[in-house]
Each structure stands twice: as C-alpha cells, then as structure tokens.
Amino acid sequence: MSEQTAAAEAVAAAARSARAASESLAAAGTDQVDAALRGMARLLGEAADPVLAANGDDHRVARAAGMGDGLLDRLRLDPGRLRGMADQLRTLANVPPEPARRTVRDLDGGLVVQEWRRPVGAIGANFEARPNVVVDIAAQLIKSRNAGVLRTGSAALGTAEALVDRVVAPALAEAGLDPAAIGLVRLPGRESAEALVRQPDLLPLVILRGSGDSTRHLAETAARAGTRTLAHADGGGVLYLHPSADRAMAADLVLRGVDRLGVCNRLNLLLVDADCWDELTPRLVDLLARREPKITAVLPPHEHPLGYEWALDDGNEATVTVAPATGPADAARIANEHTSGLAATIVAEDASAATEFLNRYVGTGGFWNATTRLLDGFKLLSVPETGINIDRVPGPRGPVTFRDLYLRQFVVIPATRAPELPPNP
The missing domain is CATH 3.40.309.10 (Aldehyde Dehydrogenase; Chain A, domain 2)
Structure with missing residues (x-):
C-alpha cells in the first residue's frame, strides 16, 4: 500500500468516525458541553506527567533533527503552559453560548423569519507542530457542538496523541458525549494533510494553519476537491x-x-x-x-x-x-x-x-x-482561537472562535406557533 493510499484510508476512517459522533455533540446540552471543557482542564493537571513525557520525547527528536529555536519553543510544553491551557478552558466553559435562534422580522400573513444556528457537523483542522493548538481547536469545536479531525505536524504527534487520549477523549466520555467526536490523524507525513482536505462530503470545512507555502498549497488542493477552508497561512x-x-x-x-x-x-x-x-x-x-x-x-x-x-x-x-x-x-x-x-x-x-x-x-x-x-x-476576546483568518472577503476575519463555526439557516414559521418551538440545547 502506498503512503498516499494509507493516508487517505486513515483520514477517511477518522472522518467517518467523527461524522458519526457529531450527532452526540449537536444534541448536547450546554451543561454537558461546558462539563467536557472543565473536564479537559482538570485532566490537563491529572495527566500532566504522561503529557509532558510525550512532549519531552518529541522535543528531543526535533532538536536532534535540527529544528530551530523558534519552532522548538512552539513545540515545548511545561507545567506553566499546561496551567495556562487549563485556565483558558475554564474561561471558555464560562462563556455563554451564542443564541441558537433569533427572530429576524415579521412577514405578512402572520409569519416570522427566524435565523437558526446549526453546527457544521465535522470539521477538519491541520496545524503546525504546536501542541497547545490541539486543545485550543478541540475546545472550540466542542463549544460549537462540532465534531472534528485534527492533524498536526509530525514533530508534535506524540504529544498530540497523549492530549487526545488522556485529556480530550476522557473528558468527552465523562460528560456523556461520544469520545470519538474529536479524532486525530495518527499517521505522520504530508500525505495525511493532503488527504484531510480531500474529504468534502465528510469534512466540508477544514481549518488550515502553518507555514505560508504549505498552507496555501493545501488551500488550493482543498478548493479543487470542493472543500471550504479557513486558512491562516501568513503572519508578521x-x-x-x-x-x-x-x-x-x-x-x-x-x-x-x-x-x-x-x-x-x-x-x-x-x-x-x-x-x-x-x-x-x-x-x-x-x-x-x-x-x-x-x-x-x-x-x-x-x-x-x-x-x-x-x-x-x-x-x-x-x-x-x-x-x-x-x-x-x-x-x-x-x-x-x-x-x-x-x-x-x-x-x-x-x-x-x-x-x-x-x-x-x-x-x-x-x-x-x-x-x-x-x-x-x-x-482580544477571552476565547481561545482556531486560527486567525486574514482573508479580505466577507466571512469570519481575525481570530476565529466557536462563534464562527456554525451554519446559518433561515426558517419561516407562523408567529403564533413560534413559542411552541423549544430552543436548541
């Protein structure tokens, strides 16, 4: 089996699993969602030793391979950074959810227009070898009731596995949610990143972060496959x-x-x-x-x-x-x-x-x-981000948070029946 075929199968399997688990999150109550985030914060402390051990292994391999100091700093976790990640999760858990429904205007004939917010379903995310981003993006997806498939740079894969297996998945399970809702591509190599953006039916939206050239290439590949992206390619x-x-x-x-x-x-x-x-x-x-x-x-x-x-x-x-x-x-x-x-x-x-x-x-x-x-x-917003979108087109621009990861649906109903529709969880 070629590396490209293996990557495509691994990503497709993770995407199908996340897609199946997305219903668990979409139907979750606010208390469940926020309990999962608080559980992640707690488990970052309880699982600190194995997470830091995995990160130490990643760091040593990356240094031996000649990774520069700036990238090594992004790769590194320590007790202080874990505490900071946990604090951000608790803050996010305390942020009120966005209204699931709002009335836009009245229409003739006793009708009203409502705008409903719906989860995307399952969202992909490809990002640099930066372990804290595993938790940032997972938290934003959970808060927005979206499942997801994460793919990080190979240098951080060991740490990412520890975070997903010891922090994210157990917290979801404790909150009564499907732990498969946040998946991880465990196959190193650029082939898995290419495969991630070629699953428009399972992952219609992919968040892209990382170095400019590689991220732009992935955005172009996604466009050809029919996958929408939120890309954070360049900075400075x-x-x-x-x-x-x-x-x-x-x-x-x-x-x-x-x-x-x-x-x-x-x-x-x-x-x-x-x-x-x-x-x-x-x-x-x-x-x-x-x-x-x-x-x-x-x-x-x-x-x-x-x-x-x-x-x-x-x-x-x-x-x-x-x-x-x-x-x-x-x-x-x-x-x-x-x-x-x-x-x-x-x-x-x-x-x-x-x-x-x-x-x-x-x-x-x-x-x-x-x-x-x-x-x-x-x-800026007291909410972790999935990335910073710098596109000069309409849509979420700047730090992308859980508030941006939804689909807008317009629903027209009789005004007299509107109170009978229960709000979303």
Whole structure:
C-alpha cells in the first residue's frame, strides 16, 4: 500500500468516525458541553506527567533533527503552559453560548423569519507542530457542538496523541458525549494533510494553519476537491514609530513584540519615521542586539521582501526587518502592500497621526500604542482561537472562535406557533 493510499484510508476512517459522533455533540446540552471543557482542564493537571513525557520525547527528536529555536519553543510544553491551557478552558466553559435562534422580522400573513444556528457537523483542522493548538481547536469545536479531525505536524504527534487520549477523549466520555467526536490523524507525513482536505462530503470545512507555502498549497488542493477552508497561512506584525512616539513606550513595545519569536503576531517589520530615523534606529538596533537571545536587525538595503516572515524561517527566527517610512500614510501603505495584513500598530502621541494610520491600514488588526502580540483570540476576546483568518472577503476575519463555526439557516414559521418551538440545547 502506498503512503498516499494509507493516508487517505486513515483520514477517511477518522472522518467517518467523527461524522458519526457529531450527532452526540449537536444534541448536547450546554451543561454537558461546558462539563467536557472543565473536564479537559482538570485532566490537563491529572495527566500532566504522561503529557509532558510525550512532549519531552518529541522535543528531543526535533532538536536532534535540527529544528530551530523558534519552532522548538512552539513545540515545548511545561507545567506553566499546561496551567495556562487549563485556565483558558475554564474561561471558555464560562462563556455563554451564542443564541441558537433569533427572530429576524415579521412577514405578512402572520409569519416570522427566524435565523437558526446549526453546527457544521465535522470539521477538519491541520496545524503546525504546536501542541497547545490541539486543545485550543478541540475546545472550540466542542463549544460549537462540532465534531472534528485534527492533524498536526509530525514533530508534535506524540504529544498530540497523549492530549487526545488522556485529556480530550476522557473528558468527552465523562460528560456523556461520544469520545470519538474529536479524532486525530495518527499517521505522520504530508500525505495525511493532503488527504484531510480531500474529504468534502465528510469534512466540508477544514481549518488550515502553518507555514505560508504549505498552507496555501493545501488551500488550493482543498478548493479543487470542493472543500471550504479557513486558512491562516501568513503572519508578521508591523510596528511603526511616529516622531511623536513616547521613546520609553516605543522601546517597551519593540521588546514586547519579540517576547516569542516563533509566533505569527510577533514584531516582524519595524518601520521608523524618516524624521526620527537617525535618532531612533541606532538605539533600537542596539536594544534588540542586547536582548537575550539577541535579535538581528536587518537594515536597508534589503535583499529580501520587506514583509518576509522571519518566524517561518527556521534558524533565522531571531530577525527583524527595519525600514523607513515617510509618515503615517506611507507606513500604512507599506503594511498593506508588503505584508500579509495580519496586524500593524502605530506608536504615537499625535492623535491625528494615529487616526490617519488606522484609517488607511486595511489589515486584520490595527493597534495604537499597543503590541501586535494582542492579536490573539484569548487576548482580544477571552476565547481561545482556531486560527486567525486574514482573508479580505466577507466571512469570519481575525481570530476565529466557536462563534464562527456554525451554519446559518433561515426558517419561516407562523408567529403564533413560534413559542411552541423549544430552543436548541
């Protein structure tokens, strides 16, 4: 059996299992759903030893294979990170569910239009070797009453198996839900990612996260197969320093933007206004060089595209591009034309400059005197995310959460009979 055939069969089996279990989640009551999330939080503590042991094995293999420090940081779990994951699950459990039904308007003849929210059924998710995402996406699927099939980078597969088998599945079972509702592709290799996006009848929607080229390729493959995707392919935060910027705040935001190097929303392109270029650039280059680990600032002339995302360049994650801008409008233009459009911030005390920059920047997240590291589902919305969608088309944009993972259905009923329809669980 070829690797491609084996991957297709493994993914199809997981998708059929999740699809069959989706009815369990669709019919679940709010108390059951939230009990499953709280159970996951508890089990992250109870199963910490085997989960961390599996992660340690993954980490050692990845380091021996030459994985860079930024990617190793994303792969690593420790007790503190497990506690943070558990806290997010408890927070999500306390978030009220979205209304399952709402009345839109009255029609002639004593009729009303209602909008009903329905689960998709089963959703696929392909993401980078980042174990916390296993729990983030599983939690969002459960909260939205969708089943799912998860596929992670091979480097994190051992940790993912431990999380699904010791945390997610037992929590679902304890809450009276089908533990098969969240499946995991346990076959390493890119063939399984390709197979995941070729199951439109079983997995009509697939969430894609990861490096730009591979994610774009999977999105194209999905489109040819008729599978819809929510893709998070590219990132890279932009920070523009206006002449009116408070110097201490500017230095602080630059450092906060690189507190982690392997994440999409970290500082990637630092724009310094031409009017303060000679003053600020040497200071900031020195500031980054004195950080531990030190950051290499790449000054003009640049041999790479301005928006080149260093977080995806294994071995060169500790890099920031520095370039001049001739004002807020020019900085916004550079961010719009040369970067992915993930997030950009202006550091300025001049409100008119901030207004001009934010009005002209069309990316997913705009910030004033704040770090682009805030573009994160939990930091912005107090809800974990499945990914950040940066498409410039209608639909969920920015951090995608459980509130976005539903189908809209319009139902017309007699107004007098509407109270007789019980709400969804």
